[in-house]
Amino acid sequence: MSFKTLRKFVKHSVAVAALSSAAIVAHSPAHAQGDLLVAPTRVILDGSRGTEVILSNIGSEEATYRIGLELRRMLENGRLVPVERTDANSSEEAALGMIRYAPRRITLPPGQPQAVRLAARPGADLADGEYRVHMSFKAIPRPREVTASDQPAEGVSIQLIPIYGVTIPIIVRQGRVEAQVAINQPSIVQGETGPEFAMSISRAGDSSTYGVLSVTRPGDDEPILLLRGLAVYPELNERQVRVRLTPEQAAKFNGQVRIEYREMPDAGGGLIAAVDSFLG
Amino acid sequence: MNKTIRFSAASIAMFAAIGMGSVAHADTATADATAEILDALVLNNDGGSLDFGTMVVSGGGVVTLAADGTLTCSDPDIVCSGTTGVAGFSVEGTANKAVTINLPTGSVELRHPSYTPATSAQHAIELSTFTSSENGGTGPEVTLDGAGDATFDVGGTITLDGSEEAGQFDGTFDVSVEYS
Numbered sequence: 243m244s245f246k247t248l249r250k251f252v253k254h255s256v257a258v259a260a261l262s263s264a265a266i267v268a269h270s271p272a273h274a275q276g277d278l279l280v281a282p283t284r285v286i287l288d289g290s291r292g293t294e295v296i297l298s299n300i301g302s303e304e305a306t307y308r309i310g311l312e313l314r315r316m317l318e319n320g321r322l323v324p325v326e327r328t329d330a331n332s333s334e335e336a337a338l339g340m341i342r343y344a345p346r347r348i349t350l351p352p353g354q355p356q357a358v359r360l361a362a363r364p365g366a367d368l369a370d371g372e373y374r375v376h377m378s379f380k381a382i383p384r385p386r387e388v389t390a391s392d393q394p395a396e397g398v399s400i401q402l403i404p405i406y407g408v409t410i411p412i413i414v415r416q417g418r419v420e421a422q423v424a425i426n427q428p429s430i431v432q433g434e435t436g437p438e439f440a441m442s443i444s445r446a447g448d449s450s451t452y453g454v455l456s457v458t459r460p461g462d463d464e465p466i467l468l469l470r471g472l473a474v475y476p477e478l479n480e481r482q483v484r485v486r487l488t489p490e491q492a493a494k495f496n497g498q499v500r501i502e503y504r505e506m507p508d509a510g511g512g513l514i515a516a517v518d519s520f521l522g
Numbered sequence: 523m524n525k526t527i528r529f530s531a532a533s534i535a536m537f538a539a540i541g542m543g544s545v546a547h548a549d550t551a552t553a554d555a556t557a558e559i560l561d562a563l564v565l566n567n568d569g570g571s572l573d574f575g576t577m578v579v580s581g582g583g584v585v586t587l588a589a590d591g592t593l594t595c596s597d598p599d600i601v602c603s604g605t606t607g608v609a610g611f612s613v614e615g616t617a618n619k620a621v622t623i624n625l626p627t628g629s630v631e632l633r634h635p636s637y638t639p640a641t642s643a644q645h646a647i648e649l650s651t652f653t654s655s656e657n658g659g660t661g662p663e664v665t666l667d668g669a670g671d672a673t674f675d676v677g678g679t680i681t682l683d684g685s686e687e688a689g690q691f692d693g694t695f696d697v698s699v700e701y702s
Contacts, residue, residue, distance in 0.1 A: 281562035283615070283701055300564065320702040321663055322622045378698060397603075398579050399690045400632055400680065402572040402649065404609050406697040408563050409624075471561065471619055471701055485618070486665060 276381025277301035280408040288415040292361030299350035306349045306382045311375045316475040337373035340364045362414040370417030371448045380407030421447035423515040437492040439485045450475045453505045466494045496522030569610020576604040582684040589655035589677035608675040617670040620702040623662035625652040632693035644687040651679040
């Protein structure tokens, strides 16, 4: 099975309204060299078993990708903020030290996937708990030759190339870790673009939680809201959840509802927390 | 500008699973076929690089290219011309999930080909304040739609001191996405 991502480039025809003496700057077309796919988007390592993450070049040209480890912390609203290594706490330092992975640099022709192998090697005296780093996959832009035609005779032009990529959490569970979770204050609020479903999840313990949030009306088979892949990391005791609603969804959000936060189906689908609530 | 033939999240997942070489074993005549479904996250750079066009600089000032493509070039000593463009990205993944966008929080230095540390005033330009067209409560974030798609654009602000030598200044900046 294969699929192709076809790209058509319309040249940035630079119609420079030439200033009296300013030269015309011809920019090279924007080739999306380095577009990428990463799967899975979350890895849990427990025990010494390793795993693989697939990186695929879905761009139109050969590209080189660099694979690295970074740190992120989750804010109350669910956003992940980067943390410099110099600001790492002891748990983050331990996480950086125990992840082994290879290769760290991959050159792939278009359409070609490759596996990155990874494993955790926790030290013998590592305290029980959950340790996390974020693995980044980034395309390295090809060095571009500066030609004479790129240089305007007068004036300043700027070429700013993005180095772009995907990061995924790598979670190491050492020993027995648990979390206690509750769903609080479900409500409908007015967001910037319309009605939103809002609630908060409170969490205690050493473990993160990850799963599916569903809102169901009694008697309905299908949930009126389904949010897959909702994570609450151990650095948070409370996470806010906001989901934009379509008008059709919003109309159903009144009266009695059951809100459930369950593990992902492939992790067993066990109930993490649930609440029956009256909205509207 | 760029056209991508869209493919569904399911096909991404299938592709990834097959890429891993997972095989559905048929042990008996009635065995179920199984396929591992993996969530994937895709980032495409559709809109190329961040391009401020050409500026004729006779004095200091600030030029801002907003994430929606609006160019603000109002300092009298800077004349802007040419085509400008924001860096556009598309994300594909799981429907209705929020994706955090990470942009540089500090500034990025752009360098002239004849840059040396001694001539950094003429041969370096600072680009700061990267902005995203899509933002959540406290920073760049985009929510994938029902089909698992979203796009965002990145703009920025450059500060010129008036002594920049003519020529093309090059630099790079980091953009990454992750499920929130």
